[in-house]
Amino acid sequence: MSAALLHGPLLEQTGVFGGNALLLTGPARVGKRELALAVAAQHNCSGTRGMYGEACGVCPSCRALAAGAHPDLLLVEPRATTATGKAARRKLIPIGAVLAGRDKGREYETHVFEFLEVRPTFRRRVVVVDGAEHLGQEAANALLKLVEEPPHRGLFVFLAEDPRSVLPTIVSRSARLGVVPAPDRALERSLALGGEAPDAELIAFAAGRAGVLGAREAVRAALAGAAEFTGALERGLLTALEAAERLEKHWDPAWHPEALRFVWRACPAHERARADTALEALQAALEAYASPSLSFQVFALRVREAFGLED
Ligand SMILES: [Zn+2]
Missing domain, CATH: 1.20.272 (Zinc Finger, Delta Prime; domain 3)
Structure with a gap:
């Protein structure tokens, strides 16, 4: 799905963003994750930008991102904590996501702290925290220093449905951007660009949420x-x-x-x-x-x- 088509004006802002942390808020499935990946692409792209400053899509960094194997991108998501050993009860991003030494259960393959210590392969290491409302207090505290002074100019992109449920220490250190549903016609065009037949029911169900198309x-x-x-x-x-x-x-x-x-x-x-x-x-x-x-x-x-x- 084309992030430029769906959220072009936002990409204009994120492309020139010079800070350390963005907080993208908006309803579930509105396309926050896709936008975060587009931001990571922008900040690592070495090609010619599009009309909204979007990444070129063809340079080595853009190709790595499209292949789902970008060395400078770390996606952090909550783990479902299982008190009973049964199914998920509560979502949490524990401190073990930030510091390898605190990840006793080896739940996370890569940890934020260690990830940012490494120089970027392309331009800028990007940590996407999808579900910032699930950051535990300990994890958030461990992140603060990194958010304030990320090694090698690392960039944090926090994603949350409701900014009020994100810890204030994170909110106050981030530039906030709201992601709103896209117009139906943008979703229709996005579907068509992907070589899909028109699907009025899907578009109606999506109600502007690009993540539904994915x-x-x-x-x-x-x-x-x-x-x-x-x-x-x-x-x-x-x-x-x-x-x-x-x-x-x-x-x-x-x-x-x-x-x-x-x-x-x-x-x-x-x-x-x-x-x-x-x-x-x-x-x-x-x-x-x-x-x-x-x-x-x-x-x-x-x-x-x-x-x-x-x-
Ligand atoms: Zn590129």
Whole structure:
């Protein structure tokens, strides 16, 4: 997806940014990660810039980035802490992400401190912290010195949905830029440039969030699954329960809840509100490790009720 097409005016600002830390904020999937990579590209590019100051796309640095193997880029993400050994409960970027010596569980392959000590291969080492709201206090404290005086002019790009949930010590040291949804036509053009056929449903679902296009196969599958499930509810109890089983099998927690709400968007508001309550109950049950097959069956029954479809 073309960052220049989607967020050109922002790239004009990031391209000439001379500080040590940027904080990009905006809704989930709006394209913050793609923008951060475009910033890393800008600050390492040796080619001719585009009209928004975007990276050339063809120099050795740009090619390394496109191949997903840029030596000067470090992406730091939260790890799901597992107190019980089961699934994820809480997301956290621990101090072990910053200092190798504190990474007892060897959770991170590369650590911020050690990464910045090494001279850049191209121009500037870039640390992208995706999920800055999950920085633990200890990790944030360890980062402060690096953010203030990064070795070899390193650049930090913090990404967060809500700046209010990021530790103030990080916010106050960063230049903040808001990433807003792109116009539909920009998403359409971006899709076309990628050689994809027009997809009005995908564009409507994306609602300007470029990150949705990057996950378009999963999104299309979730939309198809949500439509199939919702259609089956009307065709009797047994069909509904079978549909619940299929939904369970293909359930993608990242996309199915939103896909269901999208499919229900044309329903009357009071019905939608009840279906939404059922969906929230399903998600809560799954998080609490209730029996999935039972939870999905109950969900199907409750959504049938919500839409007034009981036999
Ligand atoms: Zn380049």
